[in-house]
Amino acid sequence: MSRLALxxxxxxxxxxxxxxxxxxxxxxxxxxxxxxxWDDPSVAWARYDAVLLRSPWDYTERFEEFADWCQRIDTLTRLLNPWSVLRWNTDKHYLADLAARGVPVVPTAFVEPDMDPLPALQEFLLAHADAEEFVVKPAISAGSRDTQRYARAQEFAAANHIARLLDEGRSAMLQPYLASVDRDGETALMHFNGAFSHSIRKGAMLQREDALNLRAVERINPREAGEDERAVALHALTATTARLDLEEPLLYARVDLIRDSEGRPQLLELELCEPSLFFAHDEGSADRFARVLRELLETTASP
Known part of the structure; x- marks a missing residue:
């Protein structure tokens, strides 16, 4: 019988x-x-026919160690999703790749470690003169760690935040804070083996007074994704498959969308590494994913 590591x-x-x-x-x-x-040194990973990432949620604080582990596992057994996908998706520069392929992405500017924080921020604010608020976050992050929401008047506080990230050798990213998030939240669409499974609503997580380094509590409810949201999610997954030259659908994906000022869905994040899939909010979703896993193990089992 095939062995699967969760x-x-x-x-x-x-x-x-x-x-x-x-x-x-x-x-x-x-x-x-x-x-x-993943960080248990006693595990003999080669004994497993497949290794499925679910919640290695400390990886952003130990990124090089985690990346080395993923590459090693990818040579020993079948890593899901594969290392080529994880390497690309763990750094949010992937948003620029998808935007270049026509996916409607929340406008994003990156500030690299060799750049000056304040001029980069001022250029961003000039380009988004209608944005009353904006978000600063690291390009490699999980949840809301090191992520902060600012008003335009907090320019210098935001520049100091960016500077702290750059001093740590991390890239920062800037996005307008879309007002629809406070009203409508985000829609997260789960896909298994390339097919839509279910969707949920995530309430607004960032308040302007939030302290840094806190993982905000998510408020989750079931939600029926709109046809326009499902179309954007499919566009994002199709563009990802083309960008990474994948021969098979992604085993799992979560597509997080928010609506712009005109009500159009925009990609906020594409989670392909270790996303919560919110099984508790859609009856039967864990069973559907388990069936996908069984089929994968059956088709890849050794004779």
């Missing part, structure tokens, strides 16, 4: 609400699925 981290195993539901669904289908931490 990968978390020692520090975050208890935080993953999806993991027990997926593990139970896999066992119900007869899959030999085991929960393992």
């Amino acid at each position: 990968v978390t981290a020692i520090a975050s195993a208890s935080q993953d609400e999806d993991l027990p539901l997926l593990h139970a669904a896999c066992l119900e289908l007869g899959l030999r699925a085991e929960i393992r931490a």
